[in-house]
């Protein structure tokens with residue numbers, strides 16, 4: 024049954040900005056995040072405590088989170104951040120953050136490219152990270168990347184994705200986000216993958232979908248996942264996004280496109296569409312190019 028309410032998990036400041044060529048100032052990032060929170064987005068993933076040489080675009084993660092805590096207090100410390108390992112967790116703990124996300128790969132090649140670890144070695148990195156985060160009272164989300172296809176390995180077997188996803192979730196995560204990192208998935212595949220996870224014992228409430236729109240399939244895939252009962256969707260304001268370590272990864276499903284679909288279906292989400300569009304236009308000004316979101320273009324005009 025299609026859910027009556029959906030949680031939009033905004034990833035624009037993290038997934039959106041990690042791939043930008045130009046330098047975005049800390050101040051602009053902080054304002055971007057605050058505007059998204061003010062637009063009613065219930066969860067805004069703010070940045071990544073990864074190695075600064077691996078993702079220089081987010082090297083100011085500590086400054087961003089300190090500024091948000093100064094301006095927003097506990098609400099700032101509640102915003103989730105990516106941490107790949109214990110070093111990243113330490114950096115998040117030092118700032119009193121409450122929500123972290125680890126990110127694994129369903130394929131061997133992407134584990135190597137994105138994490139400098141083999142498929143198996145990634146668990147040795149995540150296990151103590153999740154354990155210590157949970158012991159410190161933090162909430163942990165887990166992502167799996169390359170759930171539908173991998174640019175080096177091609178099609179990814181569904182049982183391989185389920186195996187990695189369950190193993191990550193069982194470390195102690197509260198939610199598993201299934202990533203179509205390079206946007207190759209299609210609606211039937213989405214249905215099959217969710218079915219395989221539920222057959223393996225996972226509840227649809229524990230799953231989120233993370234679509235990239237590279238092949239223009241993100242909304243069709245979202246509708247397919249809604250029909251399977253999924254009620255959390257990752258999206259990025261203006262459709263920014265991509266992964267620097269996955270060739271051909273482009274923007275995420277745009278938050279505005281998702282909101283338009285949900286509004287048409289009468290599904291509650293609590294987000295002010297006009298405020299997100301205005302934020303994406305403002306950000307497009309800083310990035311020096313128009314938003315790729317069809318809904319932003321339609322509503323904002325030329």
Ligand code: HMG
Nearest residue numbers: 072073074077107110111126137138139166168202204266
């Ligand atoms: P490594 O080089 O193997 O690290 O990188 P290491 O463990 O060997 O440590 C080497 C040095 O780095 C050490 O310093 C560590 O302290 C330091 P030294 O002792 O030599 O002076 N170090 C760190 N410093 C700061 N913060 C840290 C950190 N970790 C180690 N966290 C590592 C391994 C995982 C760190 C690296 O591969 C990395 O940072 N990868 C992140 C890549 C990334 O952020 N990709 C994008 C996010 S994933 C994504 O976009 C997909 C998603 O959207 C879902 C989807 O679309 O599918 C989530």
Ligand code: MG
Nearest residue numbers: 038202204265
């Ligand atoms: Mg992504």
